[in-house]
Ligand SMILES: *[C@@H]1O[C@H](CO)[C@@H](O)[C@H](O)[C@H]1NC(C)=O
Ligand SMILES: *[C@@H]1O[C@H](CO)[C@@H](O)[C@H](O)[C@H]1NC(C)=O
Ligand SMILES: *[C@@H]1O[C@H](CO)[C@@H](O)[C@H](O)[C@H]1NC(C)=O
Ligand SMILES: *[C@@H]1O[C@H](CO)[C@@H](O)[C@H](O)[C@H]1NC(C)=O
Ligand SMILES: *[C@@H]1O[C@H](CO)[C@@H](O)[C@H](O)[C@H]1NC(C)=O
Ligand SMILES: *[C@@H]1O[C@H](CO)[C@@H](O)[C@H](O)[C@H]1NC(C)=O
């Protein structure tokens with residue numbers, strides 16, 4: 001049997017490396033009667049802080065470090081290991097039937113090339129990956145039937161594992177595994193969750209290989225950007241305008257986000273973050289305080305839930321013809337949105353591939369921070385579109401899929417062969433740049449009407465967050 005298999009691989013040559021092959025997978029069969037090490041290839045963690053993974057001869061223990069959830073992944077055919085304390089769920093592996101509620105989980109599965117195991121996915125109209133769209137169209141993957149509770153439960157039970165996020169719909173089924181890549185404090189930490197997902201499919205080799213490449217390529221871009229842009233670091237602000245809705249008690253607000261991974265990314269791209277207070281985010285109850293803070297920014301990345309036209313966005317931000325000269329990002333047309341790639345249903349590619357491929361995300365950030373950096377190579381941002389310059393959204397469809405079985409490819413360029421162009425300060429409007437200033441720019445919010453986040457995070461906000469989370473938006477708050 002084994003002999004025939006290897007002969008046919010030899011005949012097929014490189015074609016045999018489609019994802020349907022077992023290349024990069026281990027212990028693909030259930031255990032008969034052996035207790036030798038089933039997992040000679042192990043994953044060890046370098047950046048991720050949200051989970052731990054340990055190996056035993058016929059099982060693995062996967063822990064969510066902050067919530068004491070413990071998943072015991074045991075080789076099918078072997079007995080459930082006894083003596084592990086506080087087990088949240090026992091999952092037989094390798095998983096052959098998986099469900100996922102978030103588009104982020106779905107993309108990790110595709111990055112591992114095990115999408116043939118995916119049976120049910122949530123929020124399918126938001127899925128951007130063309131090959132997952134194709135599998136849904138072909139009915140190889142069924143959407144979770146959100147309109148029918150009984151049916152959803154049946155779908156969930158029919159899978160060996162269902163990936164979900166804390167607080168998500170049905171996050172407490174017996175076969176749920178909670179995944180929280182979005183809580184990691186670095187872009188590489190988020191990508192390293194490929195090892196979390198890989199453990200369920202005995203896909204350690206694929207996960208390690210993929211992550212090592214992302215890591216090396218990321219570090220190469222980071223090194224080059226640090227060297228080239230040491231003296232010119234534009235200030236980046238991640239902003240949101242939320243109009244009054246039932247979800248925020250009909251009170252509009254303005255927000256500057258300070259998620260840790262963004263800080264990391266911006267710094268690694270040779271730029272600086274507009275640091276409000278060091279809190280995760282700062283919300284303002286009037287555009288006044290918000291605009292005061294934005295006086296310090298060179299680049300604005302708008303994450304408003306609603307995709308406003310540029311002129312409407314400026315109006316909502318409070319920018320008028322008389323005050324606009326205070327803002328260099330207006331004068332230089334440096335207003336971006338991370339929504340360039342979308343599904344027909346308006347889902348954002350931003351919650352998919354950039355989470356897995358931190359190197360491609362950094363490449364995008366370098367180009368946003370330093371637009372001339374990779375001009376000769378012809379690189380333009382994959383996920384960011386320049387709203388001020390009227391760049392349009394790209395809608396991705398199932399027909400854009402080339403191979404439904406292949407591991408999703410890293411869209412980043414090979415950094416080794418890319419020479420970053422020097423910054424040219426006269427090309428652009430950089431404010432307040434001190435030579436070699438690597439620190440964040442600190443804006444003191446006590447100067448304005450900042451909403452006390454603790455006091456105002458009432459039911460309305462919680463409700464908005466829950467909805468945003470369902471849409472996979474949690475990552476960006
Ligand atoms: C672990 O799971 C809990 C929910 O049980 C969640 O609140 C927490 O954020 C998760 N933490 C990590 C690091 O995954
Ligand atoms: C299991 O849970 C109990 C009660 O919460 C706790 O006292 C104990 O330390 C936990 N054991 C481990 C290994 O985490
Ligand atoms: C809901 O799902 C159950 C189980 O699949 C099915 O029996 C029932 O007919 C469904 N209800 C509706 C209204 O479709
Ligand atoms: C932001 O600024 C505050 C105040 O200076 C500082 O304590 C904090 O460390 C800064 N945050 C980061 C991530 O640098
Ligand atoms: C904003 O908040 C401040 C301080 O909490 C308060 O004094 C002010 O009236 C609020 N402004 C608006 C427009 O709600
Ligand atoms: C900035 O740092 C680099 C490398 O550390 C150094 O060569 C350069 O002279 C510094 N520039 C200034 C203006 O201090």
Ligand SMILES: *[C@@H]1O[C@H](CO)[C@@H](O)[C@H](O)[C@H]1NC(C)=O
Pocket residue numbers: 452453454455
């Ligand atoms: C914010 O509000 C909470 C709850 O009302 C309060 O305990 C806290 O002291 C306030 N923080 C600030 C900085 O005013």
